[in-house]
Amino acid sequence: MERGERIESPDEMTPEYREHLVHLMLMQADSELAGGYGYVPWITKAPTVEEKHVVSQIVKDELRHATVMYGLLADLGFDVDRHVQAHDETFRMRIAADADIGTQRITSDKRVNIFYYPIDTWADFVFFNFCMDRGAGHQLEDVRQSSYGPWARAIEGIFKEEKFHIRHGEYWVKRLAEDPATHDEAQATFDKWYVRTLNIFGRPGSVKNQRYRAYRLKLRDNDEVRQAFAAEVAGLCEKFRLVVPPWTPRWSELPEEAQIPG
Ligand SMILES: [Fe+2]
Ligand SMILES: [Fe+2]
Numbered sequence: 001m002e003r004g005e006r007i008e009s010p011d012e013m014t015p016e017y018r019e020h021l022v023h024l025m026l027m028q029a030d031s032e033l034a035g036g037y038g039y040v041p042w043i044t045k046a047p048t049v050e051e052k053h054v055v056s057q058i059v060k061d062e063l064r065h066a067t068v069m070y071g072l073l074a075d076l077g078f079d080v081d082r083h084v085q086a087h088d089e090t091f092r093m094r095i096a097a098d099a100d101i102g103t104q105r106i107t108s109d110k111r112v113n114i115f116y117y118p119i120d121t122w123a124d125f126v127f128f129n130f131c132m133d134r135g136a137g138h139q140l141e142d143v144r145q146s147s148y149g150p151w152a153r154a155i156e157g158i159f160k161e162e163k164f165h166i167r168h169g170e171y172w173v174k175r176l177a178e179d180p181a182t183h184d185e186a187q188a189t190f191d192k193w194y195v196r197t198l199n200i201f202g203r204p205g206s207v208k209n210q211r212y213r214a215y216r217l218k219l220r221d222n223d224e225v226r227q228a229f230a231a232e233v234a235g236l237c238e239k240f241r242l243v244v245p246p247w248t249p250r251w252s253e254l255p256e257e258a259q260i261p262g
Contacts, residue, residue: 007148031136114199
């Protein structure tokens with residue numbers, strides 16, 4: 001592994017490697033599915049016919065990502081049908097728009113907890129793409145170079161589609177932030193999703209992260225990935241005249257591990 005050789009099949013894995021791999025891939029698969037479901041109402045609510053088509057394309061992408069990830073899990077002998085039937089991936093909290101659940105888990109599936117928050121407005125939809133898809137993209141950078149060959153290769157296609165979601169978010173964020181009529185709503189929506197996204201990366205120096213890195217299932221420390229995300233967003237906000245909200249990390253409340261979303 002240190003020489004960059006990859007694992008290609010289950011019979012090359014130790015039980016511990018397989019356990020970590022299943023956990024990480026399931027977190028991504030459940031997030032892809034819950035993510036896609038959360039966008040569905042916006043196929044009809046998007047502002048123009050072109051945008052309805054874009055949203056339906058994004059829903060299709062997320063469902064494709066979920067299918068690919070569950071397929072990889074099935075190859076490892078994981079019972080995908082039983083898992084999907086046992087969990088309600090459509091669940092979304094009906095909570096106040098400015099609620100903060102921190103890193104709390106609510107359902108028994110493995111989705112990253114940002115997928116509990118409802119997407120109530122068009123600004124929510126595009127800022128979610130701007131913040132969360134970008135955060136996911138930074139985490140997937142590690143997967144592209146990970147030690148499990150089938151996952152690393154599957155990520156290439158997923159990554160390209162996530163880039164399209166991020167660019168779509170960015171186009172609209174610029175538009176909403178620069179228009180005086182929507183600037184304040186843009187800033188308030190950004191404040192919400194930015195902090196929620198920072199919560200997904202896990203705490204610095206976590207023991208679990210070190211174990212993943214020993215197996216080359218991850219390459220960087222949780223906080224290094226978070227900083228890369230924050231630096232990119234800070235640069236864009238300067239251009240779009242958005243203020244980056246303050247974030248005081250409560251490390252003790254952050255999960256031991258980063259969560260891999262998609
Ligand atoms: Fe996406
Ligand atoms: Fe995705």
